[in-house]
Structures are given as C-alpha cells and as structure tokens.
Amino acid sequence: MSEQHQNNSILVKRLLLTVAGMFAFGFALVPLYDVFCEVTGFNGRTSNEAATYEMVEIDESRTIRVQFLTRNAKGIPWKFESSVKEVRIHPGETKVVNFLAANPTQSDMVAQAIPSVAPAEASLYLNKVECFCFNQQPLTAGANTKMPMQFYVDPDIPDHITTFTLSYTLYDVTAQSSQSFKDEQKETE
Amino acid sequence: MSTAVDATHHDAHHDHKPSGIGRWLFTTNHKDIGTLYLWFSLIMFFVGGAMAMVIRAELFQPGLQLVEPHFFNQMTTVHGLVMIFGAVMPAFVGLANWMIPMMIGAPDMALPRMNNWSFWILPFAFCILLGSLFSAGGGPAFGWTAYAPLSTQYGGDSTAYFVFSVHIMGISSIMGAINVIVTVLNMRAPGMTLMKMPMFVWTWLITAFLLIAVMPVLAGAVTMLLTDTYFGTSFFDAAGGGDPVMYQHIFWFFGHPEVYIMILPSFGIVSAIIPAFARKKLFGYSSMVYATAAIALLSFLVWAHHMFTTGMPVFAELFFMYCTMIIAVPTGVKIFNWVATMWRGSLTFETPMLFALAFVILFTIGGFSGLMLAITPADFQYHDTYFVVAHFHYVLVTGAVFSIMAAAYYWLPKWSGYMYDTTLSKVHFWLSVISVNILFFPMHFAGLAGMPRRIPDYATQFADVNQITSIGGFAFGLSQLVFLWVVIKCAQKKGEKADSKPWEGAEGFEWSVPSPAPYHTFEKPPKVE
Amino acid sequence: MKMKPLWTLLVMLSLPASAESQLNLTKGVTEVSNRVYDLHMTIFYICCVIGVVVFGLMFISMIRHRKSKNPKPANFHENVKVEIAWTIIPLLILVGMAIPATTTLIAMEDTSDADVTIQVTGSQWKWHYKYFENDVEFFSRLATQQEQINNKFDKSENYLLEVDRPLVIPTGQKVRFLVTSDDVIHSWWVPDFAIKKDANPGFINETWTKVDEPGVYRGQCAELCGKDHGFMPVVVIAKEPAEYEKWITEIEAEQEAARQREQELLSMEMSKDELMDLGEKVYNSTCAACHQPNGQGVNGVFPALAGSGVAVDPDGTSKHIDIVVNGVSGTAMQAFGEQLSMQELAAVITYERNAWGNDTGDLIQAADINEVMNQ
Known part of the structure; x- marks a missing residue:
C-alpha cells in the first residue's frame, strides 16, 4: 500500500508540473504569437523597429499603390491626417510621407499611433526607415506638428499585391505615458 | 458469481457510513462524491435551463417583450457557462467518480481528499457567477467566450466575477482530472491491462489529459483579461501594442479541446450501452481507442476554425480547414463501429438504449453540420448565425446531455438499488427526443436564412421559425421535469428492487457487486480473466 | 418515427403565414456568393447521402436484429479490412470536398485591383462609411422606430433591417472594403455578397465584392458587441455606375454645403x-x-x-x-x-x-x- 502511495505521489507531482507548465504556456503564447505574426505577417502589424535602407534595385516594372488611413480612437480629439491620401511607388524606392497632427485641447497630451496593414501579407514587405509610430508623440496644448514617415517596399513583394493600405489609429496614452510632461506642467502651474 | 455477491453482501452490513450533513461535507468516498457531483449537475441543468426558457420566451416573437437587451445578453452568457461548466462537465466527473473505480476494480479514487475538495469548491464558483447577476450592472454579458475588448473594457465588474468563478471551476476540473489519471494508471486490478479497460475508462483517461493540458491555458487567458481590465496591462488592447484577436487564439486553443472534453466521455458511455443491449461485444475495440486518441490530438490543431472571419491569411485558413475536416475520419470510425456492433446483434430497447441510439443519430447530424462549418468559404456565411447554435446544441444536448441521461438510466439501479419507473422513463425519452428536434432543428433554417446569434430581437422573416423553436424549447424544458420525477422516485427507493445485474447483456465489474453498490467495493481486487 | 406527424403538423401550421419565409442559404448576387452557395449545397447533399446510408443501416438493424427476430446474437467483433475501408473512403470524400472549397477560398481572398475603396468602421451600435476616393463619409444607424421594437406600432416590412443612410456602391466594379472598429469587435455581414468580416479595433481587415445586379441588400452585425448588438443592421444599395457617379457627386456637394452651413450657424x-x-x-x-x-x-x-x-x-x-x-x-x-x-x-x-x-x-x-x- 505504501508503494502505491509513493507511485501516486510521483504521478501527482508530474501532473501538477504539467498543469503549471501549461499555465506558463498560456502566457508564453503571447510572445510566441508576436513572433509568429512577425514572421508570417499574420495580423498585419508592421515592425516596431526602424529598417535600414539597403541599396536595393528599384523594380521600375511594377508600381504599388499605397493608401494611407488615419483614424482617431475614442477619447482623443486631435486632428490627425496624412498629407497625401495615397502614393504610387516602385518596389525598392524610398518615399517620405508627412502626417499632420494637432492638439486642439487645453491640456498637454501624449499619443501613440498603432499601424496596421491590409492585406496583412503586405506588412512583411513594408519597411519603415523612420516612423512616428515607433515612439509616443507628445504635443502641448494647442500645438501642431508634422510627423514624417519614410518607407520603402521590399522588391520581393509578390506580384499579386498591387495595392495595400497602411492605417494608423491614434490612441491617447497620456495617462500611461512614460515620457509624460505632466510633472513639468505641474511645476509651471 | 454468487459467491462474490455473498461476500460483498456481508460487507454491506459493515458499511460504516457516517450520518448527517457531515457525511456529505467531509466524505472521501468516491460513490458519495459521485452522487454529489450528479445532483449538483442536475440542479445546474435546471438553472441553466431556466435561463434558456427566458431566452426562448423573449424570442417567441419579434419585438422586445420580457427582458432588456442587456439582461438578455447576461442570460445567453450565463446559460452557456452554467451548462458547460455546471451541468455537462460535473455530470461527467460524477459518472467518473462512481464508475471508474468499480470498472477497474479499485477500492476508491486514488486521491480521496482532493476528490472532496474538487467537488466542494464548485458550489462557490457558481455562487459567484450566479450572484453576479444580482449585482449592480448585472452579470457577465459578453458571451461565454468573453471576447476582448468587450469583456475587458465594457464588462464592468462582471468581468472580475466571471474570471474568479472560471478560475475556481478550472481548479476543480484540474483536480478531478489528476484524480482520474492517477486512479486509472495506478489503481487497476492486477491483470487489467490498458487495452482491457472498458471504453468509458479509456475515454475518460484521454479526457483527463485534455483537461490538464487546456484548463491551465484558459486560466491564463482569463487572468490576462483580469489584468487588462484592472491592472493596466494591454495583452488584448491595440493601444498598448496588444491584439484583441490574440485573445481568441488563446481562448480557442483551450476551447476546441474543451469541446471534446464534453463529448469523449459520451463516446465511452455509448460504447458501454450499445453492446449491452445488442448482446454483442463492441466492434473494433482497439480502433475505438485509437480513434479517441486521434480526435484528442487533432483537437489541438483546429482552434482557428472558430475564427475564420477574424481575417487570417489564406494559408492559415486552408491549414485549419483541412485539419478540421480530417477530424471527421476518426469520428466516422466511431459511428461505423457502433453500427457494426448493432449489426446482427440481439437488440432490445430499454431506456438507456433508446437514449444511446438517439445519441448516435442526432450526434451524427451535429457532426454533419460541423463538417459544413469546417468549409471556410461556407463558414463565412454560417459563422455566428443560428446555424452554429443548432450545430453545437445538437452535439451538446442531443450528444453530451443525451449520453448523460443514457448513463443515468443505465446505472441508476446500481446506484440506488431500485429499478426506476421504466414506463415513465420511456415517456421522458419520447417527449425529449421529439421536443429537442422541434427545438433545435429549425435553428438550422433560421441561421441559413441569415439570423445572427445572440440577438434579443429579429427581423420578421425569422418569426415563424423562432416560434416553432420556442415551443420546442418549452416542451423540452418541461419534459426534463419527468426525468427529475423518475430520479427522485428512484432515489426514494420506490419501485422494484434491482438485481446486481439488471441488464441481461451488460458487462463489467460494476455488475458483479450487489445493487445498490455497497459503500466500499473491491477492497480486495477482483480477478481479471 | 413518432415525431414525424407532429413535426409535419407544426411545419404545416406555420406555413400559411410564411409563404415567403426563406429556409436555405441565399444564392446572393455575386459570383463568389453563388460559388459559396454551390459549395454549401454540394456538402449538404454529400452529408444527406452519408446520413441515409448510416441511418438506414441503423434502422435496418433495429428492425431486423431485434431480440424477438434474432434471439441469438452473432459474435464477430473485429474486421481489419472493413475498418480500413471506412477510414479510407471518408478520407477520399473529404478530399473531394476540399478541392472546390480551396479554389473558392483563394478566389474570395483576392482583393487586388479594386475600383472603389470604402472604409467600414463599426462602433457601438452603428456603422460608419468613408469613401477613400471621394470626400464623403457618413454614419449609418438603425432606422426602425423604438415604438416598433417595443410593440407599440406595427412592425414595418424591413423591421430591424433598415438604416437612415445606406451604403451605396457601383455595380460591375470591384469594391474593396477596409473593415475596422472604434471600440469592440463587430462583424460586417451582407449575406447576398457572402461577405462576413470582423471589425477589430486598431486593425484593418479587408474584403471585396463585385455586384452585378442593382438592388438593395441587407445584413447585420454578426459579432456580439454589447447591448444593442441586434440593432445595427447593414444596408447596401448597388447602383449602375452612372447613377452611382451622380449620387456621389451630389452627396459630396451636400456634405460640403453642410460644413459651410455649420460654420455660418456658429x-x-x-x-x-x-x-x-x-x-x-x-x-x-x-x-x-x-x-x-x-x-x-x-x-x-x-x-x-x-x-x-x-x-x-x-x-x-x-x-x-x-x-x-x-x-x-x-x-x-x-x-x-x-x-x-x-x-x-x-x-x-x-x-x-x-x-x-x-x-x-x-x-x-x-x-x-x-x-x-x-x-
């Protein structure tokens, strides 16, 4: 009987370890999902890091239509739009597009732009050399700014993608912001 | 056989059952705990059923009549949670508690004290969940799937109640599953090899492994909901770099195996009942075991078929479509095996057999609609309509619930020692099988015609179908009162005393002990041939 | 078996009131929706045939192999050949289903070369449409009166499926939809186009349609999005290209005028x-x-x-x-x-x-x- 108990407790320990492992696995799915999306372009999010523009051959035989969408999430009254609605670009060519933002409120705010690409597959071939979405964007009360976004399309982009849309959704992150200037503001008040 | 009965009969006089409420609160006896689970599940079945009645009453005709849309959403959400975690899963755990030790010739479950705990935390989980309905703002109203950000940003405090109750239910299920695995792997009677185990034990063993693999993942997912809601994380909030669709991936990674957790034990029950009333051995025992294992393994590769409309790349849609379709093969093998078991048998149609046969036919219908839903292009039309509602009620009500009723009618004489009212039980069967089809079959039409699920009011063209459905719903709900009556009568020991083996063709160790099964059985392991 | 008469009775009872009640999937009005319908019917018929065979065998067994007719059961319980056969045959049937499903799916997901792009944004509990090529945008809300919902007035013909401002698209042109959301997940569904796409906050999804027949097409939000999920319909009007051009120019001018009027009224x-x-x-x-x-x-x-x-x-x-x-x-x-x-x-x-x-x-x-x- 005691042998039985011993066997039982070994098995119970193993099973409990499995349970703990699976609980951890649930959380591990979060970074795994991000990696998976980055590799496959699964959810159409672009990279958060600046790409370096390597000298690539410009494929003049093809033109890609890139459309820009700007949206405000709930609770952020900024004016936010791209200077152009769309550009036509050869794969391999770099382009700068300006985005205009204005904070019409009477308080300083910080915003974060979240990019998304449709079709999601195109996000794999969109390389941003410079983007305002890499960082949170502070804007003092009443101020406005011009935010440049420089990008190029990888010449490896498959032939069936002739148009893609890059959308930015602007969120108010003043409350959570790390580079908050709230403190400075308090002092001046 | 007769000597065995005498020997155990002698034991029965020394049952030493503690008396009073303490017996039930502190019990570590697998039969007592099984009984507790089964009664709990029956109560929850009626609680969830009452919510379904509210839903069907509101949907009886177009327009808002009885409840507000917000309360309607609470009803659909809590109905789902109560039926899944309160009715179906505890019923299976109850059956496992009662039957597995007796089927493998073990004196009790391996971990009796944990067994007590795993039951007694359940009522608390459901107090939290049901209590939330009476709190300010009401209970969870975001669907049992709790998709973010509806649950994280718009759920109010109901999200917290939801998360805590799901955590407790999860802990209970995990403890139950560990207990089953240890019991089955370590406590079998000498000579009972794995491939000699009854199918019910096999299916439960595989179910238990599924449970410990996915319940922790659910716990993780709802924990993330909780921290997103209250602690400023943004797992599922795009503003902080998260992705709401990721919640659905994690949830369905749990959710699809969960579906099989609720059907594999049914396969085991039906594989016990059909041979018993066909008086013929189960056809293709080993292929049944392999098919069950195959279904369990495949269940980890198909989760995203619940999410085809979320916008996935084509390669992913194709992968999940193919994997889902392949599940039809092992499921088909099981159904063919049952038909082959019946073939040239010597069939009688007692109540358990009636429910088992209805299970095979109606579950297969649910399987067909499942196959249709697997086809991605068609799923774009079916998804989130009443077609889906019809599908999962065919597999869960006429599937899981019918198998539980079959099991109850099959083993009730063993549990209580008395034969239930067979005429009344057949009345219950016919009322149920007719009304359940009036209830769920028209839902296919409503869905195909374009009625979305989870809506409190609908366009007038869906009025007739919904009216029929509601009538079927009320009839099915009332029919279950007959079941309650049969069970209570039997539990009060009214009726004929049952033999140790009331069914001519039944096989297994549970029939070698007297009815009712003594408090302690197989303290000396039986001999396996 | 007993259930049949009752079932028929119930269906019969309800029929006079519902002569036009639709019971099957719509064929829809696009090439894609027709392909989806054909696919749906093909799988449905395959399931029916399998069902007839399996249930037929079960009923034959229930009748011929009952104890009163067959008191001594046979005792076979294994046959490898049969087991292999009923593994392989379903597999082949599935491959047969997968081929048309795959080609249809690939056709559905080809969003390239669109003529018109429209941004569709869901929010609690209405849709917002923005034409990418034109300076036109508007909200589209449920138009059914609250009194109809509360049963004070009679229900209109398109009860719960009518909006104040429907989306207008041109016929014969490829229209691409960029679907997103402002708050929770919604799902934009028009059965006649066989389009259902989730609107995920912070992300854009795309889908497309090419409608050949002018007409009014109705759908609903398909993803639980809170209290009034059942009250955010989709209505799309497809117009001939010339009429569409006329409409969009008019609406563009109208919206510009409204903006100016607002400034004046300040x-x-x-x-x-x-x-x-x-x-x-x-x-x-x-x-x-x-x-x-x-x-x-x-x-x-x-x-x-x-x-x-x-x-x-x-x-x-x-x-x-x-x-x-x-x-x-x-x-x-x-x-x-x-x-x-x-x-x-x-x-x-x-x-x-x-x-x-x-x-x-x-x-x-x-x-x-x-x-x-x-x-």
Whole structure:
C-alpha cells in the first residue's frame, strides 16, 4: 500500500508540473504569437523597429499603390491626417510621407499611433526607415506638428499585391505615458 | 458469481457510513462524491435551463417583450457557462467518480481528499457567477467566450466575477482530472491491462489529459483579461501594442479541446450501452481507442476554425480547414463501429438504449453540420448565425446531455438499488427526443436564412421559425421535469428492487457487486480473466 | 418515427403565414456568393447521402436484429479490412470536398485591383462609411422606430433591417472594403455578397465584392458587441455606375454645403426652447439607449445623468462638453463630435443640463462647442 502511495505521489507531482507548465504556456503564447505574426505577417502589424535602407534595385516594372488611413480612437480629439491620401511607388524606392497632427485641447497630451496593414501579407514587405509610430508623440496644448514617415517596399513583394493600405489609429496614452510632461506642467502651474 | 455477491453482501452490513450533513461535507468516498457531483449537475441543468426558457420566451416573437437587451445578453452568457461548466462537465466527473473505480476494480479514487475538495469548491464558483447577476450592472454579458475588448473594457465588474468563478471551476476540473489519471494508471486490478479497460475508462483517461493540458491555458487567458481590465496591462488592447484577436487564439486553443472534453466521455458511455443491449461485444475495440486518441490530438490543431472571419491569411485558413475536416475520419470510425456492433446483434430497447441510439443519430447530424462549418468559404456565411447554435446544441444536448441521461438510466439501479419507473422513463425519452428536434432543428433554417446569434430581437422573416423553436424549447424544458420525477422516485427507493445485474447483456465489474453498490467495493481486487 | 406527424403538423401550421419565409442559404448576387452557395449545397447533399446510408443501416438493424427476430446474437467483433475501408473512403470524400472549397477560398481572398475603396468602421451600435476616393463619409444607424421594437406600432416590412443612410456602391466594379472598429469587435455581414468580416479595433481587415445586379441588400452585425448588438443592421444599395457617379457627386456637394452651413450657424444664438426641443430629439435618438429616456442610466453600467455627476455640476460645463464631444476612453461613452452637428451637440448638452429636474439653467451654444473642438 505504501508503494502505491509513493507511485501516486510521483504521478501527482508530474501532473501538477504539467498543469503549471501549461499555465506558463498560456502566457508564453503571447510572445510566441508576436513572433509568429512577425514572421508570417499574420495580423498585419508592421515592425516596431526602424529598417535600414539597403541599396536595393528599384523594380521600375511594377508600381504599388499605397493608401494611407488615419483614424482617431475614442477619447482623443486631435486632428490627425496624412498629407497625401495615397502614393504610387516602385518596389525598392524610398518615399517620405508627412502626417499632420494637432492638439486642439487645453491640456498637454501624449499619443501613440498603432499601424496596421491590409492585406496583412503586405506588412512583411513594408519597411519603415523612420516612423512616428515607433515612439509616443507628445504635443502641448494647442500645438501642431508634422510627423514624417519614410518607407520603402521590399522588391520581393509578390506580384499579386498591387495595392495595400497602411492605417494608423491614434490612441491617447497620456495617462500611461512614460515620457509624460505632466510633472513639468505641474511645476509651471 | 454468487459467491462474490455473498461476500460483498456481508460487507454491506459493515458499511460504516457516517450520518448527517457531515457525511456529505467531509466524505472521501468516491460513490458519495459521485452522487454529489450528479445532483449538483442536475440542479445546474435546471438553472441553466431556466435561463434558456427566458431566452426562448423573449424570442417567441419579434419585438422586445420580457427582458432588456442587456439582461438578455447576461442570460445567453450565463446559460452557456452554467451548462458547460455546471451541468455537462460535473455530470461527467460524477459518472467518473462512481464508475471508474468499480470498472477497474479499485477500492476508491486514488486521491480521496482532493476528490472532496474538487467537488466542494464548485458550489462557490457558481455562487459567484450566479450572484453576479444580482449585482449592480448585472452579470457577465459578453458571451461565454468573453471576447476582448468587450469583456475587458465594457464588462464592468462582471468581468472580475466571471474570471474568479472560471478560475475556481478550472481548479476543480484540474483536480478531478489528476484524480482520474492517477486512479486509472495506478489503481487497476492486477491483470487489467490498458487495452482491457472498458471504453468509458479509456475515454475518460484521454479526457483527463485534455483537461490538464487546456484548463491551465484558459486560466491564463482569463487572468490576462483580469489584468487588462484592472491592472493596466494591454495583452488584448491595440493601444498598448496588444491584439484583441490574440485573445481568441488563446481562448480557442483551450476551447476546441474543451469541446471534446464534453463529448469523449459520451463516446465511452455509448460504447458501454450499445453492446449491452445488442448482446454483442463492441466492434473494433482497439480502433475505438485509437480513434479517441486521434480526435484528442487533432483537437489541438483546429482552434482557428472558430475564427475564420477574424481575417487570417489564406494559408492559415486552408491549414485549419483541412485539419478540421480530417477530424471527421476518426469520428466516422466511431459511428461505423457502433453500427457494426448493432449489426446482427440481439437488440432490445430499454431506456438507456433508446437514449444511446438517439445519441448516435442526432450526434451524427451535429457532426454533419460541423463538417459544413469546417468549409471556410461556407463558414463565412454560417459563422455566428443560428446555424452554429443548432450545430453545437445538437452535439451538446442531443450528444453530451443525451449520453448523460443514457448513463443515468443505465446505472441508476446500481446506484440506488431500485429499478426506476421504466414506463415513465420511456415517456421522458419520447417527449425529449421529439421536443429537442422541434427545438433545435429549425435553428438550422433560421441561421441559413441569415439570423445572427445572440440577438434579443429579429427581423420578421425569422418569426415563424423562432416560434416553432420556442415551443420546442418549452416542451423540452418541461419534459426534463419527468426525468427529475423518475430520479427522485428512484432515489426514494420506490419501485422494484434491482438485481446486481439488471441488464441481461451488460458487462463489467460494476455488475458483479450487489445493487445498490455497497459503500466500499473491491477492497480486495477482483480477478481479471 | 413518432415525431414525424407532429413535426409535419407544426411545419404545416406555420406555413400559411410564411409563404415567403426563406429556409436555405441565399444564392446572393455575386459570383463568389453563388460559388459559396454551390459549395454549401454540394456538402449538404454529400452529408444527406452519408446520413441515409448510416441511418438506414441503423434502422435496418433495429428492425431486423431485434431480440424477438434474432434471439441469438452473432459474435464477430473485429474486421481489419472493413475498418480500413471506412477510414479510407471518408478520407477520399473529404478530399473531394476540399478541392472546390480551396479554389473558392483563394478566389474570395483576392482583393487586388479594386475600383472603389470604402472604409467600414463599426462602433457601438452603428456603422460608419468613408469613401477613400471621394470626400464623403457618413454614419449609418438603425432606422426602425423604438415604438416598433417595443410593440407599440406595427412592425414595418424591413423591421430591424433598415438604416437612415445606406451604403451605396457601383455595380460591375470591384469594391474593396477596409473593415475596422472604434471600440469592440463587430462583424460586417451582407449575406447576398457572402461577405462576413470582423471589425477589430486598431486593425484593418479587408474584403471585396463585385455586384452585378442593382438592388438593395441587407445584413447585420454578426459579432456580439454589447447591448444593442441586434440593432445595427447593414444596408447596401448597388447602383449602375452612372447613377452611382451622380449620387456621389451630389452627396459630396451636400456634405460640403453642410460644413459651410455649420460654420455660418456658429454665430447664431438659439433660444432655450429651441435648444431643449432639438436636444430632446437628439437625446432620445442618440443617448437614451444607454442613459435611458428618464436620464436614470443603468445601475453599474451606464451612469445616471439626472440629478448627478457632471450634468448638475455648476462648474462642469466644459467637462460635460469634452465628454460628449470626445468620449471617454475605456468606457462605452463614445465621441459624438464627429457624429452630431455643433447645433445638435449644443442642444443635447443643454437638454441634459436642464431636463429631469437638473435645472442648472446653463445654455450651451454651437460657438461653445466650436471652442472646445477647434479652439
């Protein structure tokens, strides 16, 4: 009987370890999902890091239509739009597009732009050399700014993608912001 | 056989059952705990059923009549949670508690004290969940799937109640599953090899492994909901770099195996009942075991078929479509095996057999609609309509619930020692099988015609179908009162005393002990041939 | 078997009332929707054939192999050949189903070379459409009266499937939809196009259609999105390209004129009665769904406005305007700045500050709103 108990407790320990492992696995799915999306372009999010523009051959035989969408999430009254609605670009060519933002409120705010690409597959071939979405964007009360976004399309982009849309959704992150200037503001008040 | 009965009969006089409420609160006896689970599940079945009645009453005709849309959403959400975690899963755990030790010739479950705990935390989980309905703002109203950000940003405090109750239910299920695995792997009677185990034990063993693999993942997912809601994380909030669709991936990674957790034990029950009333051995025992294992393994590769409309790349849609379709093969093998078991048998149609046969036919219908839903292009039309509602009620009500009723009618004489009212039980069967089809079959039409699920009011063209459905719903709900009556009568020991083996063709160790099964059985392991 | 007569009876009883009740999937009006319909019928028939065979064998067994007819059961219980056969044959049937499914799916997901691009945004509980190539955008809300829903009036023909401003698309052209959401997940569904795409906040999804027949096509939100999930229909009108061009030019001019008119009206003061009248109308159509017609809200979910909070705070005017115009993130309170005109905003805020015994006496004018929105 005691042998039985011993066997039982070994098995119970193993099973409990499995349970703990699976609980951890649930959380591990979060970074795994991000990696998976980055590799496959699964959810159409672009990279958060600046790409370096390597000298690539410009494929003049093809033109890609890139459309820009700007949206405000709930609770952020900024004016936010791209200077152009769309550009036509050869794969391999770099382009700068300006985005205009204005904070019409009477308080300083910080915003974060979240990019998304449709079709999601195109996000794999969109390389941003410079983007305002890499960082949170502070804007003092009443101020406005011009935010440049420089990008190029990888010449490896498959032939069936002739148009893609890059959308930015602007969120108010003043409350959570790390580079908050709230403190400075308090002092001046 | 007769000597065995005498020997155990002698034991029965020394049952030493503690008396009073303490017996039930502190019990570590697998039969007592099984009984507790089964009664709990029956109560929850009626609680969830009452919510379904509210839903069907509101949907009886177009327009808002009885409840507000917000309360309607609470009803659909809590109905789902109560039926899944309160009715179906505890019923299976109850059956496992009662039957597995007796089927493998073990004196009790391996971990009796944990067994007590795993039951007694359940009522608390459901107090939290049901209590939330009476709190300010009401209970969870975001669907049992709790998709973010509806649950994280718009759920109010109901999200917290939801998360805590799901955590407790999860802990209970995990403890139950560990207990089953240890019991089955370590406590079998000498000579009972794995491939000699009854199918019910096999299916439960595989179910238990599924449970410990996915319940922790659910716990993780709802924990993330909780921290997103209250602690400023943004797992599922795009503003902080998260992705709401990721919640659905994690949830369905749990959710699809969960579906099989609720059907594999049914396969085991039906594989016990059909041979018993066909008086013929189960056809293709080993292929049944392999098919069950195959279904369990495949269940980890198909989760995203619940999410085809979320916008996935084509390669992913194709992968999940193919994997889902392949599940039809092992499921088909099981159904063919049952038909082959019946073939040239010597069939009688007692109540358990009636429910088992209805299970095979109606579950297969649910399987067909499942196959249709697997086809991605068609799923774009079916998804989130009443077609889906019809599908999962065919597999869960006429599937899981019918198998539980079959099991109850099959083993009730063993549990209580008395034969239930067979005429009344057949009345219950016919009322149920007719009304359940009036209830769920028209839902296919409503869905195909374009009625979305989870809506409190609908366009007038869906009025007739919904009216029929509601009538079927009320009839099915009332029919279950007959079941309650049969069970209570039997539990009060009214009726004929049952033999140790009331069914001519039944096989297994549970029939070698007297009815009712003594408090302690197989303290000396039986001999396996 | 017993169930058959009853079943037929029930269906018969309900038939006269529902001659036009549709029981099957729609064929729809696009090439894709027709392919989906064919696929649906093919799988359905395959399932029917399998069903007839399997259930047929079961019923034969139930009749011929009952104990009274066959008292001695056979004792076979294994046959490897049969087992292999019923593994392989279903597999082949599945491959047969997978081939058309795959080709249809690939055709459905080809969004390239669209003629018109429209941004579709879901929010609690309405749709917003923005034409990418033109300067046109508008909200599309349920048009069914509340009285019909509450059974006070008779239900109209398109009960719950009618909107104030339908989406208009050209026929014969490829229209690409970019689907997204402002708050929770919604799902944009038009059965006649075989399109159902989730609207995920912060992400854009795309889908497309090419409609050949002009007509009015109706659908609904298909993903549970909160209280009024059942009340956010989709209505799409497909027009001949020439008519479409005419429509879009008109609407573009109309929207431009409206913007100008609004600027002109800024200087105009409205009287309290005017503000309260307009405010009540706007409140009942826009705010009452959550805050309730009596301003009491829903305990724990939607805050009360009557007698409490910012609506009665004497110094709360600018806060009140900010909340209504910009919404409150993380709650169900939306930003109405884009949805209502400045007059309407001014009126509804005035109404909220003076109705239900709030009686703050504050009058808000369009110019006050303009100050918050544009400095």
